[in-house]
Amino acid sequence: MIQEIEYKQVGKFEKTKFEKIHNEIFPDSSIASKLVANEIAALIKQKQKEGNTCVLGLATGSSPIKVYEELVSLHRSGELSFSNVVTFNLDEYYPMDTEHQQSYYHFMHQHLFDHVDINPENVNIPDGTIPVEEMDQYCIDYEMKIKQYGGLDFQLLGIGRTGHIGFNEPGSHPNSGTRIITLDHVTRTDASSDFNGLEHVPKKAVTMGISTIMKSRRVLLLAWGHKKATVVQQTIEGEVSSNIPASFLQQHKNTTIILDSEAASELTRIKTPWLVDQCIWTEQLKFKAVTWLSQELNKPVLKLTDKDYNDNGMSSLLAVEGSSYNLNIKIFNKLQHTITGWPGGKPNADDTNRPERALPAKKRVLIFSPHPDDDVISMGGTFLRLIDQGHDVHVAYQTSGNIAVTDDEALKFSEVAYNFQTNNKGNNFKKVIEFLTSKNPGDIDIPEVRLIKGLIRRMESLGAIRHFGLSDEKVHFLDLPFYETGKIKKNPLGEKDVKITENLISKIRPHQIYAAGDLADPHGTHKVCLDAIFEAVKNLKNKDFMKDCWVWLYRGAWQEWDVSEIEMAVPLSPHEVNKKTNAILYHQSQKDRVMFQGEDSREFWLRARERNRNTAMLYDQLGLADYEAIEAFKKYNF
Numbered sequence: 234m235i236q237e238i239e240y241k242q243v244g245k246f247e248k249t250k251f252e253k254i255h256n257e258i259f260p261d262s263s264i265a266s267k268l269v270a271n272e273i274a275a276l277i278k279q280k281q282k283e284g285n286t287c288v289l290g291l292a293t294g295s296s297p298i299k300v301y302e303e304l305v306s307l308h309r310s311g312e313l314s315f316s317n318v319v320t321f322n323l324d325e326y327y328p329m330d331t332e333h334q335q336s337y338y339h340f341m342h343q344h345l346f347d348h349v350d351i352n353p354e355n356v357n358i359p360d361g362t363i364p365v366e367e368m369d370q371y372c373i374d375y376e377m378k379i380k381q382y383g384g385l386d387f388q389l390l391g392i393g394r395t396g397h398i399g400f401n402e403p404g405s406h407p408n409s410g411t412r413i414i415t416l417d418h419v420t421r422t423d424a425s426s427d428f429n430g431l432e433h434v435p436k437k438a439v440t441m442g443i444s445t446i447m448k449s450r451r452v453l454l455l456a457w458g459h460k461k462a463t464v465v466q467q468t469i470e471g472e473v474s475s476n477i478p479a480s481f482l483q484q485h486k487n488t489t490i491i492l493d494s495e496a497a498s499e500l501t502r503i504k505t506p507w508l509v510d511q512c513i514w515t516e517q518l519k520f521k522a523v524t525w526l527s528q529e530l531n532k533p534v535l536k537l538t539d540k541d542y543n544d545n546g547m548s549s550l551l552a553v554e555g556s557s558y559n560l561n562i563k564i565f566n567k568l569q570h571t572i573t574g575w576p577g578g579k580p581n582a583d584d585t586n587r588p589e590r591a592l593p594a595k596k597r598v599l600i601f602s603p604h605p606d607d608d609v610i611s612m613g614g615t616f617l618r619l620i621d622q623g624h625d626v627h628v629a630y631q632t633s634g635n636i637a638v639t640d641d642e643a644l645k646f647s648e649v650a651y652n653f654q655t656n657n658k659g660n661n662f663k664k665v666i667e668f669l670t671s672k673n674p675g676d677i678d679i680p681e682v683r684l685i686k687g688l689i690r691r692m693e694s695l696g697a698i699r700h701f702g703l704s705d706e707k708v709h710f711l712d713l714p715f716y717e718t719g720k721i722k723k724n725p726l727g728e729k730d731v732k733i734t735e736n737l738i739s740k741i742r743p744h745q746i747y748a749a750g751d752l753a754d755p756h757g758t759h760k761v762c763l764d765a766i767f768e769a770v771k772n773l774k775n776k777d778f779m780k781d782c783w784v785w786l787y788r789g790a791w792q793e794w795d796v797s798e799i800e801m802a803v804p805l806s807p808h809e810v811n812k813k814t815n816a817i818l819y820h821q822s823q824k825d826r827v828m829f830q831g832e833d834s835r836e837f838w839l840r841a842r843e844r845n846r847n848t849a850m851l852y853d854q855l856g857l858a859d860y861e862a863i864e865a866f867k868k869y870n871f
């Protein structure tokens with residue numbers, strides 16, 4: 234049965250004085266996508282009942298994928314027919330062939346149209362093959378066609394980090410209609426991994442205009458993940474401006490923005506709820522508020538005054554706590570108790586206020602690393618300490634990481650190996666060399682190439698952990714199958730991935746598991762790797778050994794925990810920072826010209842150093858000791 238649509242509260246959106254568009258926040262994108270699909274399904278059914286056509290405006294990109302999955306499953310279960318549906322897609326790259334793997338034409342058929350009973354004639358996607366000179370007329374016709382169907386009943390949107398909706402980049406006019414546009418550099422960078430490099434991303438696109446979107450009778454915009462948090466805040470709380478084209482939706486009468494908790498994290502009511510309304514002062518919120526105030530005023534926690542609290546919307550907190558003095562000391566102690574040089578627990582010490590248990594003194598530790606370098610980048614110093622403090626440390630590389638090895642790198646290794654072989658057993662390498670030297674952009678690597686790229690990363694990670702003094706038998710290469718598509722797009726988590734993870738945990742029976750805790754990146758490898766661990770841990774929960782197992786989450790290369798989330802802070806000495814840096818440098822294939830660099834063009838060792846240094850400086854600024862660097866962890870309670 235299609236459930237009631239729980240979030241539909243249009244007209245009631247003035248939740249706070251800051252927010253100008255109705256929005257709903259969900260714990261994760263799966264739950265939210267289900268509800269969105271239900272709203273679309275309900276609309277299609279209502280129109281069916283009335284004997285009317287349902288005109289849907291559709292989006293592509295990573296955000297709506299789960300919505301389409303839900304719609305397909307509603308159709309498969311016999312609950313939903315698309316026989317009365319007409320669709321208009323927002324946009325298409327230009328120029329772009331329909332057969333191209335990255336065309337939005339391909340995307341829509343792959344995710345929706347090939348699996349439902351829509352009449353192909355009712356599908357409209359801007360055509361990326363129209364000659365330039367015919368484009369103006371084509372765009373006018375696209376607009377006219379929407380009009381002829383009576384306009385859009387519903388428009389689904391994602392949002393780009395530039396604030397674009399459709400491909401209406403900053404500068405787009407509110408009166409704009411369907412037209413050809415130039416893509417923003419940020420948008421092209423975000424698409425570059427899909428296209429195997431920025432140079433292959435089209436520079437232009439055809440998109441419906443702002444005015445086309447604004448005329449839709451209902452608009453739902455989806456945003457998932459931390460990366461969208463800033464632009465979501467600007468869209469919902471900022472001024473209406475063509476600098477953030479999505480902000481025009483503030484002037485639309487029937488828009489809801491659907492967010493997961495990470496995408497909502499910069500909204501005032503989430504980030505600093507005490508500035509918005511009365512709060513229920515949980516211990517966690519007090520911690521968050523005081524550490525925020527200390528950073529905001531650039532004052533150590535112990536120096537915050539009653540006035541500081543009162544001036545910043547926290548008088549009710551003072552009322553609860555009695556005085557700033559008491560509160561400051563309480564929070565200072567809490568912060569201090571997160572710091573430990575003994576990530577595996579300090580033997581023979583009172584552990585009442587320590588992040589880890591003293592016993593057993595020698596722990597079995599299992600570090601999961603999504604790619605073969607996340608362990609050293611994100612927790613290299615802690616890794617080293619655990620070894621040095623005599624724990625039985627294992628590391629599991631969850632994926633081969635082969636996608637992120639450049640062709641040049643693979644060619645270099647293959648040519649070395651091929652030339653090294655004196656007899657003629659080197660046919661595989663010959664095949665690899667032939668493939669790589671004639672490879673076209675977008676070609677999927679043959680299995681032999683994937684193998685050699687995976688082996689390159691294996692050997693690099695072995696080099697790094699040998700540098701730490703760990704023996705090879707403590708290293709486990711899981712090569713989780715979800716990753717092995719040969720494409721940038723990976724498969725969803727499967728049973729096999731979970732089983733492999735479960736088997737390793739059962740074999741090692743760890744007292745500590747460390748995992749990359751990038752919680753809400755909806756399609757990234759890290760999230761799938763984390764889900765595999767969460768599922769495995771859930772399945773093993775009732776085993777005796779799991780009662781002694783604690784799970785610690787570290788953050789990937791891109792981000793750090795907010796200080797109020799940190800439950801274990803491991804300080805590193807300058808010597809440990811150098812040793813960690815050297816371990817990162819073993820990952821040579823990820824050193825120069827990394828394929829998936831994001832916007833930060835610095836190498837990983839630099840970023841890791843800076844991040845750990847910043848955490849240390851933050852602790853210093855809050856009034857604690859000034860360490861060289863700190864690695865941070867959050868506990869996961871399963």
Ligand code: F6R
Nearest residue numbers: 292293294295296391392393399
């Ligand atoms: C796609 C589109 C774009 C995307 C936006 C977000 O048809 O028009 O506006 O919705 O770029 O993309 P994802 O969802 O991949 O983050």
